[in-house]
Amino acid sequence: MTTASRRMSLTPAARRIAWAVVLVATLVLLVFGAGRNTGPLTQQERIDVITKRIACPTCDGESVFVSRASAAQAIRAEVARQVGDGVKTDDEIVAYVADRFGGQVLLVPRGSGIEALVWVLPVVLAVVLVGVLIVLFRRGNRGNRGNRGIDGEGGGPISASTGTTDGAPANRRPLVITLAIALVVGIGVGVLVARQSGQRLPLQTATGGIEDSTASLLAQARLAGPTDVKSAIDLYGRVLETDPDNVEALTYRAWLIMLSARQFDESLRTQAYASTITALGRAIELDPAYPDAMCFLGIVVFRDGGDAASASEFLDKCIARQPPAEVRGLVESLRAEVDAALGK
Amino acid sequence: MKPARIGALAVGFVMLALVAVLVVSDGDTDVGARSPLLGQPAPAIETTTIDDQPFTLARRKGSWVVFNFFNSTCVPCIAEHPSLVKFAEGERARPGGAEFYTVVNDDADAAIRDFFVANGGDWSKLRDTDGAIAVAFGVAKVPETWIIDPNGFVRLRILGAVTDGVLEAQMARLREGANS
Numbered sequence: 001m002t003t004a005s006r007r008m009s010l011t012p013a014a015r016r017i018a019w020a021v022v023l024v025a026t027l028v029l030l031v032f033g034a035g036r037n038t039g040p041l042t043q044q045e046r047i048d049v050i051t052k053r054i055a056c057p058t059c060d061g062e063s064v065f066v067s068r069a070s071a072a073q074a075i076r077a078e079v080a081r082q083v084g085d086g087v088k089t090d091d092e093i094v095a096y097v098a099d100r101f102g103g104q105v106l107l108v109p110r111g112s113g114i115e116a117l118v119w120v121l122p123v124v125l126a127v128v129l130v131g132v133l134i135v136l137f138r139r140g141n142r143g144n145r146g147n148r149g150i151d152g153e154g155g156g157p158i159s160a161s162t163g164t165t166d167g168a169p170a171n172r173r174p175l176v177i178t179l180a181i182a183l184v185v186g187i188g189v190g191v192l193v194a195r196q197s198g199q200r201l202p203l204q205t206a207t208g209g210i211e212d213s214t215a216s217l218l219a220q221a222r223l224a225g226p227t228d229v230k231s232a233i234d235l236y237g238r239v240l241e242t243d244p245d246n247v248e249a250l251t252y253r254a255w256l257i258m259l260s261a262r263q264f265d266e267s268l269r270t271q272a273y274a275s276t277i278t279a280l281g282r283a284i285e286l287d288p289a290y291p292d293a294m295c296f297l298g299i300v301v302f303r304d305g306g307d308a309a310s311a312s313e314f315l316d317k318c319i320a321r322q323p324p325a326e327v328r329g330l331v332e333s334l335r336a337e338v339d340a341a342l343g344k
Numbered sequence: 345m346k347p348a349r350i351g352a353l354a355v356g357f358v359m360l361a362l363v364a365v366l367v368v369s370d371g372d373t374d375v376g377a378r379s380p381l382l383g384q385p386a387p388a389i390e391t392t393t394i395d396d397q398p399f400t401l402a403r404r405k406g407s408w409v410v411f412n413f414f415n416s417t418c419v420p421c422i423a424e425h426p427s428l429v430k431f432a433e434g435e436r437a438r439p440g441g442a443e444f445y446t447v448v449n450d451d452a453d454a455a456i457r458d459f460f461v462a463n464g465g466d467w468s469k470l471r472d473t474d475g476a477i478a479v480a481f482g483v484a485k486v487p488e489t490w491i492i493d494p495n496g497f498v499r500l501r502i503l504g505a506v507t508d509g510v511l512e513a514q515m516a517r518l519r520e521g522a523n524s
Contacts, residue, residue: 057484070450071484074475081476099380100482114365179350219385222405222495248402290403324406325440326494 030192046083050090051076054097055105063107075101111194120190127189131182135175214239218248229256247283251293254279258300273304291321295331302334308341375510377503379482386492387480393468394453399445402496408442408515409492410435411470413483415449416459421487424505429464431511442491442515447472449486491515493522 010018041049048065054075056067064072064079075097082093098106109115221235236253239246254276261272277300283293298314301307315331315338323331381387386409389401401409412428414421428444435441446469448456456469472478481490481501491500491514499518502510 070475071478074450074479077474078476078479081474097479100479101484102378102380102482215385215388218402219496223497248405289398292403292406324404324494325408325443326406329440 043080043083046090047076047080050079050083050093053090053094053107054079055107057101057105116191116194119194120187123190123193124183124186127186128179128182131178132175135178138174214243214246218246221249221252225252225256229260232256233260245286247287247290247293250279250283250286251290251296254283255296255300258296258304262304269304273300276300277305289321291318291323292327294318294321295323295327298338299330299334302338302341308338312338312342375500375502375514377501379498379501381481381498382501384498385496386498387477389470389477389480391470391472391477393470394448394456395468397468399468399470401492404443404492405496406494407440408435408494408518410442410444410511410515411447411481411490411492412444413449413478413481413486413488413490414446414456414469415451415486416455417451418486420505422463424487424507425463425465427506427508427511430508431506431515432465432467434512435515443467445470447477449478449483450475491518493518 051065052063054064056062056064056069056072056075058069058071059067062069062072064075067073078097079093082088082096088096094106103110103115106115109118111119217235217239221232221239224232224235233253233256236249236256239249240253243249258272258276261269264272277297280293280297280300283290284297287293294314295318298311298318301314302311305311311334315335318331319328376382386401389399391399393399410431416422432444435444444467446456446465446467448469448471453471460466460469470477478484481488485503487505489500489502489506489511490498493499500514502514
């Protein structure tokens, strides 16, 4: 060994200390990077930061921030609107866009699912390569020491192919063990990097289930309506707890209560009729253009109140408001009966 | 372990990973395109028609609703228009037929009016001035056609131009599924 190389070599203890320093420095930097706070941003800064994280869906390699394509402009307008609302966080806004256009619009890949491989694989590869290099260097060193032994101190014979001593298949074990450890460490570190650096989208659910919002409660209520009236009434009631002026919930809850009450006695039907008329009247007051409330009012007033004249007026108004097909079908089937009751 | 064996194992691992990716990914052989919105409640849409009539998607629950995202200068949009006219006429003629709407994508009211006067189609045309409806549905390029069921759930997304009979067949399939 030359004087220079002897000066460069470290004792095993010094090497361990050097490795420990590198490890600690890496951890400190990771923690610092994870915990850094860039401070409050203005709305425009937030819009810029968010749009730089989203790819233009119709361009190649451009972010929404730089693109002038109409789709990018629409996304930018939506981001600006949501930032202006001040309700959602940056991550939630990015999640909204990704939820609509798919993960391909994320310029920073997700830290979960198959996209996490983008983060994990390079780390695994790097750690495994470092592990392999360490093993090979150590073998090389041993080989050199062995060679010196032949020349000077009479060590055992050296295998030409591997540089290890003959008759020692166990010498392969360090390579395998090192590779296994490197693989495990690499995957572990890769997952950490993916979690730290990958895109996190808080609105997404693992099961893809719908969120518990007013819209989803209304949708669930509509699904339940025909077969499970009680659940539907409960769901509409939950909507009204948080949004007492929700016209759809007011209308359909009242309608389903009236339909259910028809199988009970006179007093219950009378109570249900009164509450239904009040609720439908409230819905019409809140949104005079909503056809369903007017249509149900006409049906209920005729079927349960026996007032053909008022019913006819309400049904005319209902048709003028262009009700959806289901409700139109109900009204059209009743129209002839109402006309007959009026002697038309 | 010999380096050659390690190399072979690595290649085998990569091949397995590729096969796994191919197995878990869906093929796009169907008419319908993928979207996270499929099977979910449709986005809340509130806008006006180019004739200044208010439109609220939530008010159309109880009807099948078909949205066609359209631009009068887009060649596939122009190509599919006769098929859309036939479909809309067929739906209008049947009881409980689907309601058809054009969602104007990055186009002027006057251009839309001129196009429909020249090519037919008297359904409502919805404004999407700032692209909010397109973003809500994740529409980047036109034409796209979406079908929403009477409960307000998104059922189908079709990318690109449709041809004669495609929408009719898809509506029949969806209605059958809804009734079963």
